Amino acid sequence: MATALRQPIESGVPDNKPYLHPTLAKNYGNWKYHDRPRPGVLHHVAHSGDQVWSVRAGTQRQMDVYTIRKLCDIADTFAEGHVRFTIRSNIEFMVSDPNKVAPLIEALESNGFPVGGTGNSVSMIAHTQGWLHCDIPGTDASGVVKALMDELYDEFRREEMPNRVHLSTSCCEINCGGQADIAIIVQHTKPPKINHDLVANVCERPAVVARCPVAAIRPALVNGKPSLEVDEKKCICCGACYPPCPPMQINDPEHSKLAIWVGGKNSNARGKPTFMKMVASGLPNNAPRWPEVAEVVKRILHVYKEDARSWERLADWIERIGWPRFFEKVDLPFTKYLIDDWRGSRANLNASTHIRF
Numbered sequence: 585m586a587t588a589l590r591q592p593i594e595s596g597v598p599d600n601k602p603y604l605h606p607t608l609a610k611n612y613g614n615w616k617y618h619d620r621p622r623p624g625v626l627h628h629v630a631h632s633g634d635q636v637w638s639v640r641a642g643t644q645r646q647m648d649v650y651t652i653r654k655l656c657d658i659a660d661t662f663a664e665g666h667v668r669f670t671i672r673s674n675i676e677f678m679v680s681d682p683n684k685v686a687p688l689i690e691a692l693e694s695n696g697f698p699v700g701g702t703g704n705s706v707s708m709i710a711h712t713q714g715w716l717h718c719d720i721p722g723t724d725a726s727g728v729v730k731a732l733m734d735e736l737y738d739e740f741r742r743e744e745m746p747n748r749v750h751l752s753t754s755c756c757e758i759n760c761g762g763q764a765d766i767a768i769i770v771q772h773t774k775p776p777k778i779n780h781d782l783v784a785n786v787c788e789r790p791a792v793v794a795r796c797p798v799a800a801i802r803p804a805l806v807n808g809k810p811s812l813e814v815d816e817k818k819c820i821c822c823g824a825c826y827p828p829c830p831p832m833q834i835n836d837p838e839h840s841k842l843a844i845w846v847g848g849k850n851s852n853a854r855g856k857p858t859f860m861k862m863v864a865s866g867l868p869n870n871a872p873r874w875p876e877v878a879e880v881v882k883r884i885l886h887v888y889k890e891d892a893r894s895w896e897r898l899a900d901w902i903e904r905i906g907w908p909r910f911f912e913k914v915d916l917p918f919t920k921y922l923i924d925d926w927r928g929s930r931a932n933l934n935a936s937t938h939i940r941f
């Protein structure tokens with residue numbers, strides 16, 4: 585008797601086709617062109633002649649159920665019942681009738697959801713999980729991002745930057761936030777403090793020793809108990825030992841600071857991807873509004889907007905004017921610890937036990 589083949593258990597991304605707006609599903613992969621009638625609205629025209637308008641709005645990303653219900657009610661009343669989220673946590677409503685666009689924008693904005701984030705705007709900040717989800721953050725993410733976007737509200741609604749601007753925040757130095765034109769990243773400035781009473785019960789010591797990129801952690805016996813010790817001269821305060829061993833606490837209300845990095849780009853559109861570089865450090869981790877960080881971010885954005893040529897991404901602009909002019913123009917002090925493309929970086933990077941070249 586033939587037995588039925590066991591079906592594989594799929595645990596990856598689910599098929600999105602059943603959830604697409606019907607016009608998008610019908611014309612999938614068959615689009616002729618698209619344009620933007622105004623900031624925050626994308627207009628796609630298919631080879632079949634079908635058209636669809638996507639209205640993009642900003643959200644605070646991590647939302648309570650009442651806000652999600654409000655957005656769903658707007659989708660049912662003013663759009664056609666379908667929404668999607670972009671990778672930068674904006675929400676898009678699709679409509680196949682141009683007469684529905686203006687009432688939809690009015691409904692979103694009157695409920696506090698700004699319409700924008702397309703083209704050469706400052707799009708919503710991509711942020712990591714922060715205190716709400718992750719177990720190792722040194723600061724909040726969603727709260728401070730909301731506060732920072734409050735300051736950049738108008739730049740989200742307009743398309744007045746030289747090119748698109750992507751911002752990100754990361755609440756630890758491991759930085760799951762990725763590359764961005766301007767990134768705000770936690771910066772620990774002191775080695776971890778070890779609670780020796782807990783290490784033997786909580787940590788797998790060989791795993792923690794292997795985690796350290798500069799081989800600064802050694803097994804040790806402390807008060808007769810197996811524990812760990814850190815060679816503080818070698819430690820680069822990266823925080824990598826804290827996730828596998830919470831008794832190695834590195835977060836500190838005073839010594840965990842924030843740094844600003846610029847010039848990162850993930851895509852290879854119009855130019856190759858680039859890594860961002862640190863341009864300001866030691867800024868206070870002053871949640872929930874981060875006023876000192878907001879001031880530097882706004883200053884960099886302002887100078888970039890005034891000085892860059894049309895279509896220059898932030899990295900292209902710096903490449904053209906050079907790093908010395910960048911620091912002069914944005915009025916940030918330069919030290920040898922910043923940007924790290926100086927001649928000594930080979931020795932610096934070779935401090936890692938994992939990468940040698």
Ligand code: SF4
Nearest residue numbers: 713718721755756760
């Ligand atoms: S940046 Fe670090 S602390 Fe923040 S969510 Fe990512 S891994 Fe967690």
Ligand code: SF4
Nearest residue numbers: 796819820822823825
């Ligand atoms: S993993 Fe990082 S923070 Fe921990 S001891 Fe090594 S260099 Fe220091």
